[in-house]
Amino acid sequence: MIEARDLCKRFGAVDAVRQVSFTARNGEITGLLGPNGAGKSTCLRMLYGVLSPDSGSACIDGADIRGETSAARAHLGVLPHAAGLYDNLTARENIAYFGALHGIGRYRLRERTAELARSLGLEHVMERRVRGFSQGQRIKVALARALVHDPGNLILDEPTNGLDVMAIRNLRDMLRALKAQGRCILFSSHVMQEVAALCDRVVVIGGGRVLADDTPQALRERSGAASLEEAFLHLLGGVEGVV
């Protein structure tokens, strides 16, 4: 479970995130929806501990995320916006590197990489250097890397960026499978269809604030809009400078 409580973050004169609170539950996919510059990435970065909030707090499975070696990090897998890989390492080495940094023993790591390779369909490319991998293959490796320590929670920052239709479909299937395993999945997107297709819950962010936090169904009903897109625009209508 991922909990954000009154998160605030300023960059100079800009209030990037203002008092953001929400909860992403286990066995659910939560979508963080908002236009570019709404503060989604800043919010997620505070949740996975590379930015520290000016005020407020964030907990992963009840453990505070702050601190370089916080226990919260051990329960969290992260696929950042730029999910860069090490081109001169093989897919296996890329995944194993993060596993080793999580303190997983060699034997367990071998088992776990084999498991991930199987479930993500990476078996035939595991020993190849990732230089020259397609975007779809890269995202799979990055996802395997984020899941290597078998975390109960997964944060993905705009994971579908730059992927083709097939790869996006694949990613959705993978996320659904992870959800079925009872994990808590939180991802950000500015693409409506993606959120509608995947999420159990949507947190709409605009201008650094939470504008709505509900199921896609309830969001549509509440705004009286036929589609989620209209509901979204309706919600953002109240925020200055966003639309």
Place this chain on the structure above:
Amino acid sequence: MRAMFTVFAKEFVENLRDRRTLMSALLFGPLFGPLLFGAMVSRMLDQSLVESDQPPRLTVSGGDHAPGLVQYLQSQGVKLAFATLSEDGARIAVRSGREQVVLLIPTEFATRFKAALPAPLLLVADSADSQTRKVADRARQVLAAYGSGIAQLRLQIRGVSPLLAVPVAVQDVDVATPAGRAVMVLGFMTYFVLFAMLMGGLYLAIDSTAGERERGSLEALLSLPVARASLVGGKILATCTYMCASLAISLTAFVVVFRFVPLERLGMSANLGMATALEFFAICLPFIPLGAALMTLVASFTRSYREAQTYLTSVLLIPTLPIAFASIYSLKTQSSLMLIPSLSQHLLMTSVLKQEPIAAADALVSGASSLSIATLLIVLTARHWRREAMLK
């Protein structure tokens, strides 16, 4: 500690697989110095040997007025060419480079010589040209020797002891050892050693910091439950390892190159065997973490590979400053200078080359000061990695 080793192993392997940077770090960097150096020293030796072996060549005009002098010059092995030139003609010929050095013997030479009055001779040379200056110097020496020989004869004929005309006898005593003389030639070799060492770690220092940011793997790495100090430690350790390798290669190359450079022919001994190389290695070792931490710190502040390269090229020049300073003021080894990294290594290596004994205290101070600055830089780097600014 385990995380640090994991980071180290990954950086080590990754760099090992990058052939281009590996070539530059372990071949170009370490071999450039020794090869350039060997070629330069050989050429210098060739030139100076040629100059001292070959007799000067002189063009003589008006040789008829002084047959005795011409005979003497020839007996001294001076190669003579004869021409008839006016004073202005001689000037023009030398200035244009047609003649190197011209000895003009005026008509009045004969009469004044016979009358035992100072007989004029004109030596026309271009002192701005180092080649002809040397020839002119040799000619002047031979002419002076002729003059003093004649003077002694004249005194003897008049019944005066020629020794009266030699009130003091100066003897040059040169205390430079053969190895010491070589140091002048080998002086800046120490910079090549330090340069090669830094080159060995340069690319890894960039790749593990600015490179990590540029390819977008940094953020995922920073989200892991690993102390930033361990990340930094592992990266610097890997950089150190490559610096050790390039230092070893560079020193080996120097040992090999100096086998083929005939320093002994100039009365110098290079004193650069495997034992010296090992001493050099030990002297440079404390400088390695300093260099690695400095490069990693500077590269951590940069946004891209390109930017890091620009800044680190200047970092490569930093060790030259104290060394250049030392050569300008010809500083000698003294305890206070041992506090300055790169300068202390330079002075210690120079002492080894000169076969001077090294005080244990000096070596200790040099090592300790480099290591303490290294520690400080590592702490600063780790602190910077903890800042949010790392992500931007």
